[in-house]
Amino acid sequence: MAINLNGVGSQPTLNKSDRIAREESAVARSSSSEVDSKKTLAEDTVQISSVAQSLQASAGADEKSSVDMDKVEQIKQALAAGEYKIDTEKLASRMMAMDSLFA
Known part of the structure; x- marks a missing residue:
């Protein structure tokens, strides 16, 4: 059993040249909007309160x-010089003291 789907949907069927023309116009619009957005960004400012x-x-x-x-x-x-010595016990006790601050 065959089902005819011609004309179904909201988009009309486009031939190749129509599709290319639409794609080119879309690219042109996006390029101009990029330029506009860059111009807008250049005008943005930031003010830091006193x-x-x-x-x-x-x-x-x-x-x-x-x-x-x-x-x-x-x-x-x-x-x-390779002469720096670390007191591991002192380091461990200070790490434990700091850890108790967050517990």
Whole structure:
């Protein structure tokens, strides 16, 4: 038993040249929308509130003051020379203390 499906569906049947023309116009539209979106992106701006700026400035100051760069350099040199010793018991106890903060 044969079923005739001609004319079923909302899309009309297109020949090859019509399909190519539609594809080319779709590509042209997408290319122009990409250009428009790039133009829009170039115009976007971001403003940081004064509170956020002051928090950022104070965080940067805290980081700079809390790092002992002399000690960092000593540790780097000891690592490079293979002389840096790690106290594993001290490390383990500090890891356990930190872990208890999150338990």
